[in-house]
Structures are given as C-alpha cells and as structure tokens.
Amino acid sequence: MAEQQGELAPAIETSVMKRTLLFILLTVTLARADRVSSILGCTHNLKAIATALEMYSSDHGGNYPVGLYVLIPKYLKEIPACPAAHRDTYSGSWRVAGSEGFYLFCMGKNHGDFGLKVHEPTYSARHGLGPFAMVKQVNAIEDKMNGRKPVDRCMQNLKNVATALEMYSTDNSGRYPTSLKGLTPNYLRDMPECLDKDPYVYSMKVRPDSFLVHCPGRNHVKDGSPANFPSYDSQKGLSRE
Ligand SMILES: [Zn+2]
Numbered sequence: 001m002a003e004q005q006g007e008l009a010p011a012i013e014t015s016v017m018k019r020t021l022l023f024i025l026l027t028v029t030l031a032r033a034d035r036v037s038s039i040l041g042c043t044h045n046l047k048a049i050a051t052a053l054e055m056y057s058s059d060h061g062g063n064y065p066v067g068l069y070v071l072i073p074k075y076l077k078e079i080p081a082c083p084a085a086h087r088d089t090y091s092g093s094w095r096v097a098g099s100e101g102f103y104l105f106c107m108g109k110n111h112g113d114f115g116l117k118v119h120e121p122t123y124s125a126r127h128g129l130g131p132f133a134m135v136k137q138v139n140a141i142e143d144k145m146n147g148r149k150p151v152d153r154c155m156q157n158l159k160n161v162a163t164a165l166e167m168y169s170t171d172n173s174g175r176y177p178t179s180l181k182g183l184t185p186n187y188l189r190d191m192p193e194c195l196d197k198d199p200y201v202y203s204m205k206v207r208p209d210s211f212l213v214h215c216p217g218r219n220h221v222k223d224g225s226p227a228n229f230p231s232y233d234s235q236k237g238l239s240r241e
Pocket residue numbers: 042082083084085089106110111120121
C-alpha cells in the first residue's frame with residue numbers, strides 16, 4: 001500500500017503540472033485569438049457602416065446622414081457593437097469631413113492589445129481603413145485564413161498603385177509622376193510594399209506617356225511565379241503568368 005502511494009503521488013503531481021501548463025498555453029492562445037477576432041470584428045463593423053453610408057449617399061444626391069442612426073433599418077440592420085468594447089463605439093465618432101468625405105473610428109482605447117492608439121481603427125471615405133500598419137496585419141491574417149497567397153495580395157497592391165497613377169495622370173494633363181512618391185498622400189495614403197518590405201520598382205516615359213511598375217526580385221518564385229513578377233504595364237495591364 002505504502003509503495004503504491006509512493007508511486008501515485010508523483011504521478012498526480014505530474015498530471016496537475018501538465019494540466020496547469022495546458023491551461024496557461026490555452027489561455028495565452030485564446031487571449032491571442034480573442035485579440036485577433038476583436039480587431040477583425042471591429043474592422044468589419046467599420047467596413048459595414050461605410051458600405052451603408054455609401055449606399056445612403058448614392059440614394060440622397062451624394063449627401064451623408066446627420067447621424068448613423070438614420071441608416072437604420074433601411075441601410076443597416078443595427079449599429080454593431082465593437083467586440084472589444086461590447087458596445088456601439090462608432091455612432092459618436094461619425095463626422096462628415098471635407099476632403100476625407102467622411103470619417104469614422106472606434107471611440108476609446110479598445111484595441112491597445114493589438115498595438116492601436118486611442119480612437120483606432122479608423123475609416124475614411126477617401127482612404128478606407130487605417131492605420132496602415134494595422135491594415136497590413138489584418139490583411140495578412142485574413143489572407144492566411146482564406147488561403148490567399150502573397151502573390152494575390154501583391155497583384156492587388158499593383159492594381160491599387162496603377163489606379164492611383166491613372167488618377168494622377170488625369171489631374172496632370174496625361175503625365176505620370178516621375179516617382180511613386182508623387183502619389184502619396186493625395187492619390188494613395190501609403191505606398192504598399194510586397195510582403196511589407198520590398199518597395200515596388202517604377203519607371204515612366206513621356207510622349208507617349210506610359211508606365212511600368214513591378215515587384216522586384218524573387219519574392220514569389222517559391223509559389224511558382226517567375227522573378228520580377230507580377231508587373232503592371234499601363235498599356236497591357238496586370239501581367240499574367
Ligand atoms: Zn473596436
């Protein structure tokens with residue numbers, strides 16, 4: 001009997017330790033999952049409200065409502081709650097703001113655990129979601145969840161840069177900027193980079209005006225793409241593999 005107890009005691013101790021360890025690991029993982037799902041939920045809320053505002057505006061001669069409550073129930077079922085704050089943090093932030101079109105944010109400091117400051121994340125009609133560092137993180141998380149490859153994001157980036165270049169050209173008698181720096185912040189709030197580290201390479205010509213922008217190096221070779229792929233040519237559009 002005594003022998004049995006002697007053997008049993010360390011076994012119990014080990015299992016308690018294992019359980020405690022498992023509990024700590026789970027808590028850490030869940031806390032991280034919670035933080036991530038809170039920021040995804042909050043950015044989705046901002047996008048949903050923005051979509052409703054745009055729908056309202058196109059039905060009302062380009063005007064925005066005096067308050068978000070006006071959107072209910074025709075354009076939005078209800079004002080959503082921020083998953084971190086457990087309440088509507090958006091209605092109080094709503095403002096129509098000149099060149100930005102409109103401006104919205106999650107009021108208070110609800111996402112400090114995701115590295116955000118007070119009154120972030122933000123959404124402006126002109127620039128979409130912000131801040132840029134968070135958008136990059138959120139995009140990376142969503143890409144992973146949806147099984148999107150980095151090259152898909154890179155192609156989207158190039159399309160956005162090309163759209164900004166065309167907007168610039170329209171405003172500047174058909175000329176493209178001499179460098180991509182000419183696009184920020186008026187045509188693009190922030191310049192995207194491939195995998196958040198490699199700047200895109202840009203060249204332009206005048207008479208006839210054209211541009212070429214590409215992802216430099218071998219960032220997508222391991223996904224089966226050639227070097228310096230993808231690229232966007234003002235004449236041919238986005239390169240195909
Ligand atoms: Zn929030």
